[in-house]
């Protein structure tokens with residue numbers, strides 16, 4: 001199944017790029033079948049590096065689980081975003097180290113060259129909500145209305161795309177730009193001391 005293959009491929013890709021560590025992070029994709037949304041999401045508490053087709057969990061847009069397995073604890077956030085954004089068919093959530101480092105700081109991440117059509121100075125950051133909570137789902141889905149990526153305060157990153165691959169590419173790009181800004185901030189700090 002293409003949907004499952006896409007989610008598996010992006011899960012492995014983001015693991016190999018060190019965007020997710022251990023058993024953290026989750027990926028989903030959506031496909032419309034006979035007017036109904038079918039969601040494939042990574043399971044809870046399994047490394048994204050070693051997933052097999054049968055590990056992925058299929059649900060409908062209401063979150064009814066259609067296969068065996070337990071979906072990611074962030075399923076509700078994924079579903080809320082799909083409901084809010086008809087144009088989105090892929091969601092990637094990471095705790096990628098540099099971007100997540102910024103999420104724990106009071107510094108915003110700039111949208112540097114290469115982000116595409118949304119023109120804003122900074123990536124939107126939303127206030128801390130408990131991971132996996134209904135509150136997080138509600139806040140993230142409202143905040144992402146006119147965004148393609150969110151920083152979750154003290155937590156991580158949510159990137160969306162018209163495909164799972166696009167969401168994965170964006171999550172990777174966000175981490176790259178966080179790394180650049182970390183280095184640049186460090187160099188600036190050091191210069192002040194010279």
Ligand SMILES: [Zn+2]
Pocket residue numbers: 025093094095131155156
């Ligand atoms: Zn998380």
